Amino acid sequence: MAEIALHNLNKTYDPGLFKKKVKALTDLSLEVAPGEVFGLIGPNGAGKSTTIRLILGLSRPDSGTIRFRGQAPKGETIQRETGYLPENPYLYDHLTLRELLAFCGRVSGLAPDVSARRRDELLDKVAMTEAQNRPLRTFSKGMLQRAGICFALLHDPSVVILDEPMSGLDPLGRKIVFDLVMELKEQGKTIFFCSHILSDVERLCDRIGILVQGRLVRQLSQSELLEHTRSAVNLVLAPLNEAQQAALAQGEGSLSRRGGEVVYSLPAGGLGETIRRLDELGIGVLATRGEKMSLEELFIQTIEEHAR
Numbered sequence: 001m002a003e004i005a006l007h008n009l010n011k012t013y014d015p016g017l018f019k020k021k022v023k024a025l026t027d028l029s030l031e032v033a034p035g036e037v038f039g040l041i042g043p044n045g046a047g048k049s050t051t052i053r054l055i056l057g058l059s060r061p062d063s064g065t066i067r068f069r070g071q072a073p074k075g076e077t078i079q080r081e082t083g084y085l086p087e088n089p090y091l092y093d094h095l096t097l098r099e100l101l102a103f104c105g106r107v108s109g110l111a112p113d114v115s116a117r118r119r120d121e122l123l124d125k126v127a128m129t130e131a132q133n134r135p136l137r138t139f140s141k142g143m144l145q146r147a148g149i150c151f152a153l154l155h156d157p158s159v160v161i162l163d164e165p166m167s168g169l170d171p172l173g174r175k176i177v178f179d180l181v182m183e184l185k186e187q188g189k190t191i192f193f194c195s196h197i198l199s200d201v202e203r204l205c206d207r208i209g210i211l212v213q214g215r216l217v218r219q220l221s222q223s224e225l226l227e228h229t230r231s232a233v234n235l236v237l238a239p240l241n242e243a244q245q246a247a248l249a250q251g252e253g254s255l256s257r258r259g260g261e262v263v264y265s266l267p268a269g270g271l272g273e274t275i276r277r278l279d280e281l282g283i284g285v286l287a288t289r290g291e292k293m294s295l296e297e298l299f300i301q302t303i304e305e306h307a308r
């Protein structure tokens with residue numbers, strides 16, 4: 001049974017009088033299996049945070065169903081079983097981090113010794129032991145992010161939901177959080193997260209969903225992702241006229257400009273057919289480069305296809 005199952009979710013925001021309604025999600029369906037790491041990616045405003053808020057019951061869909069282990073989610077179960085890091089964690093800023101975590105432990109019903117042990121472990125993991133006695137209002141964005149991660153994980157939840165966990169972190173902080181998420185994955189936790197750092201998503205996730213304008217336009221398992229990204233070919237083309245550009249826009253590859261070069265990227269499998277097509281269109285190929293397509297390129301290609 002899926003840990004999280006979303007079926008045909010629709011969500012519209014109504015900002016009030018005289019303002020246009022915003023359709024944030026359209027017929028969104030996805031499932032996350034126990035122990036799976038699911039990464040939801042998409043451009044700004046695609047509906048990622050909205051999806052997370054619906055899963056957590058912080059907002060209600062207009063229609064569609066949300067199931068948590070087969071049941072309609074109840075506030076208490078969700079609080080007990082999930083750890084949530086919001087996009088911009090708002091924490092009680094007059095408390096020190098140590099006080100915040102003690103409060104969190106009490107609210108979660110942890111025994112004081114368990115709470116203290118978890119606190120010390122987590123502070124150590126996110127390199128915040130020395131900052132624990134400082135009030136949160138003195139923290140930088142990256143420090144607040146690390147504090148938010150401790151807050152989300154203190155009660156050792158089995159499902160972890162992270163909205164932009166790498167946001168505001170320096171490269172070392174990113175590595176710390178990356179390693180922590182990897183450790184949670186190894187412990188068999190179910191993880192659902194959104195991130196714009198696609199190299200992390202690529203390395204961490206068992207499955208990836210691409211959300212564009214509120215619609216889930218693509219889902220890929222780790223092996224499908226490997227298949228898609230394994231063997232791309234980039235053809236460097238001679239300058240194109242408008243008709244040639246329009247003709248290529250209909251094809252299965254994607255056109256881009258890189259450092260003054262016109263590059264046409266396509267899966268290696270279709271190369272023979274593409275060369276014939278370029279020949280018919282009178283387009284010269286200046287160079288051919290075989291390379292691994294990154295998730296970032298696949299992401300941009302998917303968004304461009306969707307825009308077309």
Ligand SMILES: Nc1ncnc2c1ncn2[C@@H]1O[C@H](COP(=O)(O)OP(=O)(O)OP(=O)(O)O)[C@@H](O)[C@H]1O
Pocket residue numbers: 013014015022023024042043044045046047048049050051087
């Ligand atoms: N409370 C709200 N009232 C009105 N519109 C909203 C509200 N919250 C979100 N939206 C709109 O819904 C859409 C989806 O927003 P959401 O925050 O879910 O996107 P996102 O994918 O998380 O974006 P980002 O990557 O920028 O964080 C956007 O158009 C946003 O402006």
